Each structure stands twice: as structure tokens, then as C-alpha cells.
Amino acid sequence: MQAIAVEPGAGEPTLVERPRPEPAAGEALVRTLRVGVDGTDHEVIAGHHGDVPDDDTQLVLGHEAVGVVEDPNGTDLEEGQIVVPTVRRRPNGRDNEYFERGEPDMAPEGEYVERGIVGAHGFMAEYFTSPAEYLVPIPEEFAHLGFLVEPISISEKAIEHAVASRSAFDWDLESALVLGNGSLGLLTLGMFADVLDVERTYCLGRRDRPDPTIDIVEDLGATYIDSRETPVPEIPEVYESVDFVYEATGYAKHAFETVDALAPNGVGVLLGVPEPWEFEVDGGRLHREMVLHNKALLGTVNSHRGHFESAVDTLSQLPTWLTDDLVTGVYGLEEFQRAFETGDGVIKTAVEFSAL
Numbered sequence: 001m002q003a004i005a006v007e008p009g010a011g012e013p014t015l016v017e018r019p020r021p022e023p024a025a026g027e028a029l030v031r032t033l034r035v036g037v038d039g040t041d042h043e044v045i046a047g048h049h050g051d052v053p054d055d056d057t058q059l060v061l062g063h064e065a066v067g068v069v070e071d072p073n074g075t076d077l078e079e080g081q082i083v084v085p086t087v088r089r090r091p092n093g094r095d096n097e098y099f100e101r102g103e104p105d106m107a108p109e110g111e112y113v114e115r116g117i118v119g120a121h122g123f124m125a126e127y128f129t130s131p132a133e134y135l136v137p138i139p140e141e142f143a144h145l146g147f148l149v150e151p152i153s154i155s156e157k158a159i160e161h162a163v164a165s166r167s168a169f170d171w172d173l174e175s176a177l178v179l180g181n182g183s184l185g186l187l188t189l190g191m192f193a194d195v196l197d198v199e200r201t202y203c204l205g206r207r208d209r210p211d212p213t214i215d216i217v218e219d220l221g222a223t224y225i226d227s228r229e230t231p232v233p234e235i236p237e238v239y240e241s242v243d244f245v246y247e248a249t250g251y252a253k254h255a256f257e258t259v260d261a262l263a264p265n266g267v268g269v270l271l272g273v274p275e276p277w278e279f280e281v282d283g284g285r286l287h288r289e290m291v292l293h294n295k296a297l298l299g300t301v302n303s304h305r306g307h308f309e310s311a312v313d314t315l316s317q318l319p320t321w322l323t324d325d326l327v328t329g330v331y332g333l334e335e336f337q338r339a340f341e342t343g344d345g346v347i348k349t350a351v352e353f354s355a356l
Contacts, residue, residue: 003125004336004351005058009047013061013340015333023129029071030083030135032353034330035124036064036147037339039182039250040117045340048275050117062124063087063116066138066146068356075132082142082356083135084149084312085128086305088112089120105157105302114302126353136308142315143356145323148187148348152311153303155188155246158269159196160307162244165267165296173243174199177235177261180248180272181205181213181224183348186326187318188246193220195317202239204232213347216325232257242266252277255297259286264293269300 001020006013023029041061043049052059069081077083088104090096091113098107116122138146163173176192178185181203192198201222207214217224223239230238232254241263247254250272258268289295303311315323329349331338339349 001126002333003060004062005060005124006045007058008044008050008052011045013045013336015336016058018060018125020127021129023071023073025073026075026131027129028069028073028075028077028083028132028135030067030085030128030130031070032065032067032123032126032128033082033143033356034066034147034350034352035062035122036151036348036350038064038151038184038348042340042342043273044117049273050114051119053113053119053121056121059116060121060123060125061116062122062351063114064147064150064350065123065128066143066149067123067128068143069135070127077132077135077137082138082140082146084138084146084308085115085123085130086134086136086303086308087114087117087150088302089115089134091119102306103304105304105307124351124353134305136305136312138312139316140356142312145315145327147350148315148323148326149308149311150303151184152187152191152314153307154184154271154300155191156307156310156314157303158188158246158271158300159191161298161300162267162269165298166265169265171243171265175201175240175242175263176244176246177202177204177242178246178248179204179232179251179254179258181207181217182248183326184271185246185248186213186216186322186347188248189217189220189222190318190322191314192244193222194319194322195314198244200240200242202235202242204235207344211344212325212328216322216347219325220322233260235261236263245269247272250274253279256281256286258297259289259295262293262295264295267296267298269298271300273301
């Protein structure tokens with residue numbers, strides 16, 4: 001079968017031949033439909049993140065997948081069922097407390113592998129196998145958009161944990177700021193605006209008009225903020241302090257600037273993964289701001305099956321125009337390289353391996 005693989009750091013994915021996998025006991029064989037491309041894939045390609053399996057020199061890419069069950073192989077799944085795979089797996093098949101309690105997303109480094117990212121081949125292949133416990137069924141009507149379930153699940157977890165951190169008191173989420181106008185930021189902005197019904201929403205980016213991401217921001221009823229004109233610490237003065245900041249840039253300074261943007265009792269959640277970078281901050285002022293105004297910062301990575309299931313429901317609630325505008329290209333294997341291209345006109349792309 002054909003697959004898309006990379007030697008991390010080589011700078012370019014290639015089309016390779018791999019044996020079609022055979023499902024083990026408890027696993028199903030899945031025919032891949034589409035696999036999304038995101039910033040993590042580009043980090044893996046560049047060698048900034050991730051690692052190959054122990055017995056290989058290349059990594060099959062892809063962690064945002066949707067497929068159709070080809071062979072249930074004795075599991076509770078059904079042939080022809082549309083499924084989305086979760087990402088984390090037990091390291092070398094060894095169980096640990098995080099997987100035992102259904103929280104692999106909370107496992108520390110060394111206690112997991114991630115398909116298509118760290119230590120395990122991904123889903124950018126014509127077929128893949130997976131234990132049934134990691135395959136989340138979705139309605140057939142969303143088969144063409146199933147690759148969005150994984151990124152939405154990341155935000156499901158982030159929002160869940162942020163809200164939980166405020167659950168000890170009466171907290172109203174009336175305003176939210178998304179840092180980053182990439183596909184994850186725009187999906188999350190859509191969740192704030194159309195699913196959670198947050199009254200006032202903002203999105204910060206660094207793009208000039210005309211720009212398709214700015215169009216999406218404003219079509220969602222949100223306010224676009226150009227960070228070159230209004231840096232994050234100045235947002236409260238120019239606009240307002242917000243209850244929730246969602247950081248999806250990987251720009252390390254934003255982790256600290258988030259504190260300034262928050263309203264009293266607000267919460268900021270950090271998802272970006274920055275490169276090492278040393279710079280000066282007024283730690284005393286930030287410490288004082290968090291203490292005296294009951295602010296909170298938390299970090300989050302990955303998601304578990306429950307978040308994927310919630311993401312399926314969220315996907316069904318997002319407006320059709322949003323997903324239409326967000327997905328700017330779906331490419332077959334004969335032109336898969338186009339799915340990895342970047343530019344101002346590119347928001348979200350995917351590789352199509354087969355049709356339903």
C-alpha cells in the first residue's frame with residue numbers, strides 16, 4: 001500500500017510503499033479516507049518535534065484521520081462504519097495508570113506514543129489498524145469532514161479543563177480571546193461563537209487585509225485584532241479584559257502576556273509548543289496580578305476518547321459555511337505535496353486516500 005512518510009528533519013515528505021497491515025486480536029482494519037495536515041506535521045517534518053518508531057528510520061505521518069472499517073475482525077465495530085482514531089497509544093503495548101483509567105492525554109513523556117508524531121506510525125496510509133477502543137464512530141454524513149474531529153477534540157479538552165479551574169465559584173464566560181488565526185484557532189473561535197454562545201469574541205493575528213482568515217473571524221461575529229497594532233498586553237485598554245484566553249500560537253511571550261489580557265477571575269489556556277527562547281519578564285508583577293485578581297493559567301496537550309466524542313457533536317453544530325471556508329484544499333495521492341504547502345490563502349488541507 002502507499003503511505004506518506006518522512007525522515008524527521010529531512011524537510012519533505014515522500015510517497016513510500018508499505019505492507020498492508022494485518023489486524024491483531026482486538027483490532028480492526030480501517031481503510032483511510034482523509035487525513036488532515038496541521039502545524040504539528042510541519043514541526044515533525046522539520047525535525048523540531050516527534051520521533052520515529054524504534055525499528056524504523058522513517059515515520060508515517062498523520063494524526064488527524066477519518067476512515068471506514070474494512071474488517072471489524074471480531075470487534076464490536078461494523079463493516080462500513082465511519083470512524084476517527086484517537087492519537088495516543090500505550091508505549092510498546094505496556095499498560096500504565098493513565099491508560100487504565102482512560103486518560104492517556106494526561107500521561108507524561110515516556111508513558112505514551114503518539115501515532116504520526118512520537119514513536120508510532122500515523123494514519124497517512126491507505127490502510128491502518130487500531131484497537132477498537134481507540135476508534136470513535138461518527139455519522140456517515142460527516143465522513144468528508146471527519147479529519148476535523150481530532151483538532152476540535154483538542155479544544156474540547158482545553159475548554160473543559162479551563163472551565164473546571166473556575167468551577168469553585170460563580171463564573172460567567174462572557175468574553176473570549178483566541179490568540180492565533182490558524183485552523184485550530186478558527187475552529188475554536190467557531191466553538192466560542194456558535195456552540196458556547198459567548199457574547200463577545202476576539203481573535204488575534206498578524207495578517208493584512210484582504211485575508212480569508214480575517215473574513216472568517218468577522219463572519220463569526222468576532223473582532224479581529226492585528227497584533228502589530230494592538231499587542232496582547234494592550235487589548236484591555238483598546239477593547240476589554242476577557243474572561244478566557246485561548247493561546248494557539250506557540251509564541252512564548254504570549255504565555256505571559258495572557259495574564260495581562262485576562263479579566264479578574266479569568267483563565268488562560270496554553271496550547272502552543274514553542275522553541276526554547278530566553279527573554280526578560282517582570283515575574284513579580286505577573287505573580288502579583290495572578291494572586292490579587294484570581295487569574296489562572298493552565299497548559300494542555302492531546303485529548304482522550306471522551307473529548308473526541310464531544311468533538312463529533314460540536315462538528316455537527318458548527319455552521320456549514322465555516323467548514324466550507326476553513327478547508328481550502330483536499331488533494332489525492334497524485335498531488336499530495338500540495339496538502340503541505342503553506343501561504344496566506346491556505347487554512348486547512350487534507351490528503352484523500354480513498355472515497356467513501
